[in-house]
Every structure is written in C-alpha cells, then in structure tokens.
Amino acid sequence: MDIIIITFILKRCFLSLFVLLMWNPGCTGGSDVNQKSVLWVKQGDDATMDCSHTKGSSYYQMYWLRQLPGENMERVVFTTTGSTEHDFGRFSPQKFAATKTAAETGTFTVKKAQPADQGLYFCAVSAHVNNYDPAYFGSGTKLTVLETGREITPPKVKILHSLKSERARRNGQKKKTLVCLASGFYPDHVSVSWNCSAGKCDEIATDSAALLVGEHYRITSRLSVRAEIWENPQNEFTCVVRFFDGKIYQDFPEKIQGVEGNSTINTRENYLRITQTAKLSYCVFIVKSCAYAAFVGFVMWKLQSSQRKR
The missing domain is CATH 2.60.40.10 (Immunoglobulins)
Structure with missing residues (x-):
C-alpha cells in the first residue's frame, strides 16, 4: 500500500514539474x-x-x-x-x-x-x-x-520637448529629451517607433503598455539625443505611431526639427574665444585701475602743494 502511495506522489510531482517548465516562455x-x-x-x-x-x-x-x-x-x-x-x-x-x-x-x-x-x-x-x-x-x-457602443478611434500624436537641454547623469554629457505622446485612441493596438535623420536614434524608452485614461488610451515614448545633434536645424526627428483598426495597420507620424543653438560641448575654438575675451577684460581692468590710481595720486599731490604755500 505504501509503495502505491509513494508511486502516485512521485507521478504527481513529475507532472507538476513538467507543467511548471511548460509555463516558462523560455x-x-x-x-x-x-x-x-x-x-x-x-x-x-x-x-x-x-x-x-x-x-x-x-x-x-x-x-x-x-x-x-x-x-x-x-x-x-x-x-x-x-x-x-x-x-x-x-x-x-x-x-x-x-x-x-x-x-x-x-x-x-x-x-x-x-x-x-x-x-x-x-x-x-x-x-x-x-x-x-x-x-x-x-x-x-x-x-x-x-465594448458595446464604442467606436474605433485613431490616435492623436504630438511631440513635446523642454526649452533647455538636460545634463545626463552618465558621462556628464548634455542631452535633449523628446517625448512622443499618442492619446485619444481606442482600442489599445498601437506600437511606437522613432526615425532620426542624423542616423541611429540614441536612447528610446516606450511605455510597456497603453494606459486607459477615461474612455480612451494613451501611450508615451521618450527619445534622448545628444545636444549637439538637437541643435542642428537640418536634423529631423520623427515619431511613428502604428495603429491597428481591426482591418489594416495605419501609421500616424509626427515630425520635429532640431533648433539652432550654441553647442553645449566646448570646442577648441570656443575655448580660445572665451580665454581671449577674459584676457582683454582683465587688461581693460588693469588700465582703468592704473588711471584711477594716477588720478588719486595727482589730487593728493595738489592738496599737499596747496598746504605748503599757506
């Protein structure tokens, strides 16, 4: 009797282990x-x-x-x-x-x-x-x-960005973060991708799933690019939201151009220009100080001469 019970338990253990392994997508x-x-x-x-x-x-x-x-x-x-x-x-x-x-x-x-x-x-x-x-x-x-009474609604897409570049924590390198927001769609069959005209996009982070807000869904994706790439008006960044309407896939792209600005990384030319400006400012300061000292000295000499005559 004990052998039958032990055999039954072993079979159940093997079956449980098999099912557990089956549930592993790996x-x-x-x-x-x-x-x-x-x-x-x-x-x-x-x-x-x-x-x-x-x-x-x-x-x-x-x-x-x-x-x-x-x-x-x-x-x-x-x-x-x-x-x-x-x-x-x-x-x-x-x-x-x-x-x-x-x-x-x-x-x-x-x-x-x-x-x-x-x-x-x-x-x-x-x-x-x-x-x-x-x-x-x-x-x-x-x-x-x-859901009953609901209509299929495609997404509205826009790209948001801050006015200034942020300093990334890694390597101390300044970067620009662009946020692609797709909202107002139903149901939640969407995917988000980025295209960068300057080449491969740097860092992309997209929400793992669309979030239901009220009666519609929304999803965000963030793109980080180096500041010197962002500060080039010729560069273009495109967020593509692909939506499945039950029959076909439709792409909803939104583009944004880079904005001209001073590079956030000091080049050799920038360094030389800054140092030359600093030197010139220092020389002007020295000349003004010398002129002021001479003027004060002259006033003191005049006062002393006036007192001797009296």
Whole structure:
C-alpha cells in the first residue's frame, strides 16, 4: 500500500514539474507553433482562437494559457487528441471551451467575451514522451473585446520637448529629451517607433503598455539625443505611431526639427574665444585701475602743494 502511495506522489510531482517548465516562455520554439497575433470580437460574442504546429503527430498534447494585464501567466485548459474530457483546472467549462481532434491543430474559445477577458492567450504543445520533453509556445494571441457602443478611434500624436537641454547623469554629457505622446485612441493596438535623420536614434524608452485614461488610451515614448545633434536645424526627428483598426495597420507620424543653438560641448575654438575675451577684460581692468590710481595720486599731490604755500 505504501509503495502505491509513494508511486502516485512521485507521478504527481513529475507532472507538476513538467507543467511548471511548460509555463516558462523560455522553453518555446515559437516559429513551430502558429497563432493569430490579434483577435477582435464584440462584447458578448464568443472569441475562438486557432492553433497549429509543425512539430509532428507525436506532439498531440496542447495547453492554453492566458496572461491578463498586470498578472502572471496561468494555465486555463489542457487537451489531448481524441479526448473530449479536457482539464480546465480551477476554470469553468461554462466560460471556456476547447477542441482537439488532430495532433497538429486545436482551438480555444472564450465564451461571451467581456472587457475583463482582454489579454494575451498562448498555445503550447508537447509530446510528453518523458518528463524532460520541452514545451513549444506560440507567440500569443492578443484578445481585444470591443465594448458595446464604442467606436474605433485613431490616435492623436504630438511631440513635446523642454526649452533647455538636460545634463545626463552618465558621462556628464548634455542631452535633449523628446517625448512622443499618442492619446485619444481606442482600442489599445498601437506600437511606437522613432526615425532620426542624423542616423541611429540614441536612447528610446516606450511605455510597456497603453494606459486607459477615461474612455480612451494613451501611450508615451521618450527619445534622448545628444545636444549637439538637437541643435542642428537640418536634423529631423520623427515619431511613428502604428495603429491597428481591426482591418489594416495605419501609421500616424509626427515630425520635429532640431533648433539652432550654441553647442553645449566646448570646442577648441570656443575655448580660445572665451580665454581671449577674459584676457582683454582683465587688461581693460588693469588700465582703468592704473588711471584711477594716477588720478588719486595727482589730487593728493595738489592738496599737499596747496598746504605748503599757506
């Protein structure tokens, strides 16, 4: 009896370890597992996602996992070929459904989708010949649920910048920070990129996800460029916001030119000019001081001469 219990526990431990390894996206071979990257449905409609792979018929097991915004990835259902009994774990088959009639394909459905169901849904496949077989993940399907009565709205894009250059913390080098703001769009299918006419853009930092503000989304991206590049009117900086409207991708570019100004890094010519100006100012000061001293001396001499005559 003890041997049976120990054997059961060991099997459960191996299965748990396998599932844990499967949930690690680092184990994926995304080019072998294919999913649609974006899926849009109206609120209350079913959202069905397809998955296929080229790993062969030995990879007959399929897992569906989801990652909601700000949450960790979790397994929703486990399916195998030819079985109608799918393992939903803590999730309800009243909310989710899955099919698996062939080794290389499968489907997953979110029933009566709601805005709270929006997130990334991943398909993973495994042969599970032994407990060390890797799992292969797809790149994920981003599910968007269009709320009732909402219209698709493209973004408004503008570039903001300060009047002065900031001193960067690293290397003491002065830089200019440009902020690209895309706002007023719905839903949140956007990506942001920069183009710099002077060559490769320096440092780019973009928000990890669009933020819902009121009824619309907004996202920002920051570009840092060296001050001497910014202070050249011939240089151009373009922020490109790409928006998916459910049918096609549209680009919304916004451009800004560099502004003429004094270079923030002292060149040799600047240094020589500054030192020459300083020398000239010092000489003028010395001459004025000498003239003032001579005048005072002359006044004192006159006073002394006047007193002797009396």
